[in-house]
Amino acid sequence: MHYTGTIWRPPYEAYSLLLEATAGCTHHKCKFCTLYHDLPFKFRMSPREDIKSDLQEAQLWCTDPIAKLSAKLQGLPEPAATQRVFLTGANPFVLQTEHLTAIAKLIAQYLPQITSIGCFARVTDITRKSDAELSQLHRLGYDRITIGVETGDAEALAFMHKGYQPQDIIEQAARLDTAGIAYHFFYLAGISGAGRGIHGALESAKVFNQTHPKTIGSSMLTIFPESELYQEIQRGKWTEESELEKFAELKTLIENLNIHTEIMTEGASNLVRLHGRLPTDKQKLICYLEDLLHTADENTLRDYRTHLRHL
DSSP states (O other), X not given: OOOOSOOOOOGGGTTSEEEESEEEOSOOOXXXXXXXXXXXXXXXXXXXXXXXXXXXXXXXHHHOHHHHHHHHHTTOOOOOOOSEEEEESSOGGGSOHHHHHHHHHHHHHHOTTOOEEEEEEXXXXXXXXXXXXXXXXXXXXXXXXXXXEEOSOHHHHHHTTOSOOHHHXXXXXXXXXXXXXXXXXXXXXTTTOTTOHHHHHHHHHHHHTTSOOSEEEEEEOOOOTTSHHHHHHHTTSOOOOOHHHHHHHHHHHHHHOOSOEEEEOOSTTOSSOOEEEETTTHHHHHHHHHHHHHHOOHHHHHHHHHTOOOO
């Protein structure tokens, strides 16, 4: 398989076939992000031949008797035919509809059992596509895409150079709803800065309550020295939230959400893992976070953050 740099995927795509469609990020301006700093370029589309080769390899793995024998000898499960593909790269959904269509047709050609295709997307990637194109992509299998919206706090979005505003999140999510494309949100606790976490959570709840994400995956902001945000801190232009403030922020977000969705905190940035459905598990999650705010030690939490070498 052709993979470039560190490969990122959401936790819920663990059993999907990871197919590299792009590498890097077309935006590459978010002040906090260092995920693609290991690449010697900003963004690159995968050559069509590489995609075809990877699909052929995946097809062989599911049917090759040698692969099955190897798995048996190692005590591993027999290779199974996956039913979902996740296109890797920061935002493959930015690709033109014609290119995404070609990829979907190749997937159908080599792996006809595939029922859906996911990927990361920026809010602005959706803006670039017409309603008809979104519907076409849904018919081809594109579904449950993951959008790093981060927050509904307009000031934080502008400061971090996200490239869109809260109303854009609402409008583009509505267009995905109309096209039938389900979506997940990533929320970034801590992005509003010290003293503004509760405000950021309230603003985010206002935005998210006007959308229909299948899940809201919350991560906690971790600032690495190579990020632009680290330089802003050194210049005294931004101050990081405490660890307990981030938990208070997450609690406020959950308290103010009134949609049916799933909340999860997974991934290395989260020392504490939560998982529940709203509204069913709302009170349980709130009580857990309330207890944590009364019992957790800021220094212990901070020690985890400062010693986290990689996301």
